[in-house]
Amino acid sequence: MPPKRILIAGALGVIGRALVDHCENDPDIELIGLARRRPEFPTRAEFRSVDLLDRADCERQLSDLGDLSHIVYAAWQPRPSRREEVAPNLTMLRNLMETAGDGAPGLRHVTLLQGAKAYGSHLGPFRTPARETDPRHMPPNFYYDQQDYLSELQQRRDWSWTIFRPTFVYGFAVGNPMNLTTVIAVYAAISRELGLPLRFPGTDAAYRVLSQAVDATLIAKAILWAGESPQARDEVFNITNGDLFRWSSLWPQLGKLLDMAVAEPQRIPLVEQMAVHEHVWDGLVAKHGLKPYRYRDIVSWAFGDFCFNREYDHILDTTKLRRCGFDGCEDSYRMFERQLGFLREHRIIP
Numbered sequence: 001m002p003p004k005r006i007l008i009a010g011a012l013g014v015i016g017r018a019l020v021d022h023c024e025n026d027p028d029i030e031l032i033g034l035a036r037r038r039p040e041f042p043t044r045a046e047f048r049s050v051d052l053l054d055r056a057d058c059e060r061q062l063s064d065l066g067d068l069s070h071i072v073y074a075a076w077q078p079r080p081s082r083r084e085e086v087a088p089n090l091t092m093l094r095n096l097m098e099t100a101g102d103g104a105p106g107l108r109h110v111t112l113l114q115g116a117k118a119y120g121s122h123l124g125p126f127r128t129p130a131r132e133t134d135p136r137h138m139p140p141n142f143y144y145d146q147q148d149y150l151s152e153l154q155q156r157r158d159w160s161w162t163i164f165r166p167t168f169v170y171g172f173a174v175g176n177p178m179n180l181t182t183v184i185a186v187y188a189a190i191s192r193e194l195g196l197p198l199r200f201p202g203t204d205a206a207y208r209v210l211s212q213a214v215d216a217t218l219i220a221k222a223i224l225w226a227g228e229s230p231q232a233r234d235e236v237f238n239i240t241n242g243d244l245f246r247w248s249s250l251w252p253q254l255g256k257l258l259d260m261a262v263a264e265p266q267r268i269p270l271v272e273q274m275a276v277h278e279h280v281w282d283g284l285v286a287k288h289g290l291k292p293y294r295y296r297d298i299v300s301w302a303f304g305d306f307c308f309n310r311e312y313d314h315i316l317d318t319t320k321l322r323r324c325g326f327d328g329c330e331d332s333y334r335m336f337e338r339q340l341g342f343l344r345e346h347r348i349i350p
């Protein structure tokens with residue numbers, strides 16, 4: 001197989017970091033990570049601190065990366081509205097492709113991350129199971145602008161692309177934690193410290209709807225598969241762990257895993273009510289000698305509020321991905337077990 005030199009944009013995010021970790025011990029892969037920050041964990045990846053919104057910075061730092069074989073675009077910037085997200089997120093992709101991409105004559109493949117928002121999952125109930133061929137919702141949606149830009153650019157280039165649409169991603173990242181693993185872990189630790197049972201903090205209806213999850217490491221495996229698979233060329237794929245669950249069945253299992261009693265759901269506006277418990281978290285960090293990450297850097301209560309109050313099924317059909325040859329899957333309970341073990345082992349939660 002030709003050598004792999006992979007540039008990961010957004011390498012400190014929940015998806016990008018999982019890919020860095022997954023490739024860490026593969027001697028056949030050269031890795032370049034890109035984000036504005038530096039990594040706070042040991043890695044053999046070469047890191048570049050670049051602001052993708054700054055074209056001059058990109059030209060200065062990314063035009064000489066040479067023989068890249070793959071680009072994985074897992075960067076993104078939230079904005080207060082969907083409309084405001086379009087311009088910066090399109091500019092970031094454009095700046096990357098027109099510097100690092102155009103400076104790499106051997107570039108073979110580009111992976112772009114989207115998500116269930118491509119189906120309008122953020123707007124309310126959407127057609128389920130969602131299929132890759134479903135029509136777009138009424139824009140704005142920066143995913144559409146990025147996809148159109150990439151498809152158009154590729155007409156004049158030699159590489160192919162693959163787009164992944166993960167369901168809710170579970171993994172670990174610091175600073176932009178759109179990730180329920182740390183939401184649940186920190187919420188559970190504070191509940192325990194306050195002598196409370198582990199209550200599902202969303203609505204009763206949200207407790208009972210069908211859900212899916214995807215392990216960030218499974219996405220990493222799929223990205224590596226796509227980079228070398230003819231069946232993945234210029235294709236869009238949904239990706240999930242492969243199983244379905246309702247919080248009503250998984251939550252009691254999480255209680256056992258965390259050794260906590262579980263009580264009936266009770267809606268708690270997490271953003272508002274968990275803000276006042278920062279000192280409890282700081283106390284836990286000191287008491288258990290945990291890594292001193294800032295409260296706001298390891299948990300996003302807003303993301304928790306969004307996920308735990310969704311009162312409609314959230315199902316992505318993944319038969320296309322399997323039909324095309326990627327057979328990875330994960331059991332969502334086992335994923336939690338492993339990820340909570342990781343967080344404990346790395347002294348991130350008690």
Ligand SMILES: NC(=O)c1ccc[n+]([C@@H]2O[C@H](COP(=O)([O-])OP(=O)(O)OC[C@H]3O[C@@H](n4cnc5c(N)ncnc54)[C@H](OP(=O)(O)O)[C@@H]3O)[C@@H](O)[C@H]2O)c1
Binds near residue numbers: 016
């Ligand atoms: N997390 C989920 O549940 C989920 C689910 C479905 C789809 N997705 C999609 O997957 C993609 C990646 O999401 P994610 O959750 O992994 O993102 P994330 O955790 O928020 O990470 C975003 C990454 O982008 C980097 N970044 C942001 N602005 C940058 C800039 N101006 N220049 C350079 N780097 C920049 C960040 O690092 P710095 O801050 O250091 O720059 C970080 O490494 C997004 O399109 C998202 O919509 C995510």
